[in-house]
Amino acid sequence: MAESLEKLHKRILSDAKLKAAGIVEQAEDKSKQILGEAQAQAQKDADDILSRASLEAESTRRSILSSRIRANRLRILDEKNKIVQSVLRTVEKSLSDIASSDQFESTLKRFVAEAVEAVGTDNAVVKIGFRNADKKSLQSLGQSLPKGTKLIAEETAVDDLGGVVASDPEGKMIFNNSFRARLERLDNELLTTISLAIFGE
Amino acid sequence: MSGIEAVRKIVETEAQAKRIVEEAESRAQEILASASEQARNVRQTSTAEAEQRKVQRLRETREKAEADARSSDVETDSLLENYKKLFENRKDVAAKKAVELILGG
Numbered sequence: 001m002a003e004s005l006e007k008l009h010k011r012i013l014s015d016a017k018l019k020a021a022g023i024v025e026q027a028e029d030k031s032k033q034i035l036g037e038a039q040a041q042a043q044k045d046a047d048d049i050l051s052r053a054s055l056e057a058e059s060t061r062r063s064i065l066s067s068r069i070r071a072n073r074l075r076i077l078d079e080k081n082k083i084v085q086s087v088l089r090t091v092e093k094s095l096s097d098i099a100s101s102d103q104f105e106s107t108l109k110r111f112v113a114e115a116v117e118a119v120g121t122d123n124a125v126v127k128i129g130f131r132n133a134d135k136k137s138l139q140s141l142g143q144s145l146p147k148g149t150k151l152i153a154e155e156t157a158v159d160d161l162g163g164v165v166a167s168d169p170e171g172k173m174i175f176n177n178s179f180r181a182r183l184e185r186l187d188n189e190l191l192t193t194i195s196l197a198i199f200g201e
Numbered sequence: 202m203s204g205i206e207a208v209r210k211i212v213e214t215e216a217q218a219k220r221i222v223e224e225a226e227s228r229a230q231e232i233l234a235s236a237s238e239q240a241r242n243v244r245q246t247s248t249a250e251a252e253q254r255k256v257q258r259l260r261e262t263r264e265k266a267e268a269d270a271r272s273s274d275v276e277t278d279s280l281l282e283n284y285k286k287l288f289e290n291r292k293d294v295a296a297k298k299a300v301e302l303i304l305g306g
Binding site: 002005008009012013015016017019020021023024026027028030031032034035037038039041042043045046049050052053054056057058060061064065067068069072075076079080083086087088090091094095098103107179182183186189190193194197198199200 | 202207210211214215217218219221222224225226228229230232233235236237239240241243244246247248250251252254255258259262263265266267269270273274276277280281284285287288291292294295296298299300302303304
């Protein structure tokens with residue numbers, strides 16, 4: 001009886017140790033699985049962070065560069081505009097002083113002829129006004145005008161810079177051939193001419 | 202050995218076996234807790250490293266972009282300087298052509 005009791009004692013302990021070993025082994029397997037999954041997830045998280053960082057970095061780079069390039073384009077446009085405006089002021093000064101140049105008479109005749117033709121009437125009214133122009137010389141132009149045309153020599157420059165304005169007797173049809181009006185009509189060509197002359201473009 | 206003594210011996214053995222299993226279960230819990238802790242550390246470390254690399258990458262990108270932007274500034278400064286020279290050299294010609302356009306246009 002003592003012998004079989006000893007066998008039972010050993011068997012109970014053996015079974016318990018076997019079960020205990022299984023429990024620990026299972027826990028170790030589970031532990032490896034947890035670590036493996038954690039490493040995989042950690043790698044995925046890191047990849048996500050770096051992927052977002054790449055997008056953010058590219059966005060930041062574009063933002064910095066485009067902002068600066070835009071600012072520099074504005075500086076260039078501003079400088080070009082200043083230059084063109086400066087030339088335009090010189091042009092306006094030259095035009096307003098035309099009465100003292102040798103181009104005055106031919107220019108005046110051409111401006112008057114254009115204006116009268118544009119109004120298209122035999123009895124047009126032509127107003128002329130230039131800075132520093134001799135009124136007598138303006139009135140002498142009347143001799144070269146078509147018959148029926150009325151010439152009015154103004155004391156002051158038409159539209160500040162000088163020029164010619166023709167109309168029909170009722171004032172319904174008006175053609176403004178002042179320097180100011182011509183500057184406005186030729187605005188695009190003028191800017192192109194100045195830009196081409198200064199910048200070559 | 203009497204019957205009572207035999208029963209007592211079996212009871213003691215069962216108790217010993219139970220302790221062995223309980224110790225194993227306790228050990229298993231420790232293993233799992235340790236694994237969970239290690240897993241948390243692995244993820245925290247990995248995330249922290251990635252965040253550091255992110256900050257570094259953003260800083261490098263910003264520095265490179267600022268350097269490129271400064272190049273654009275220098276290029277623009279040079280262009281503007283050139284415009285001023287062109288203006289000084291060509292302003293009279295430009296004004297003359299513009300006046301001719303207005304007078305003759």
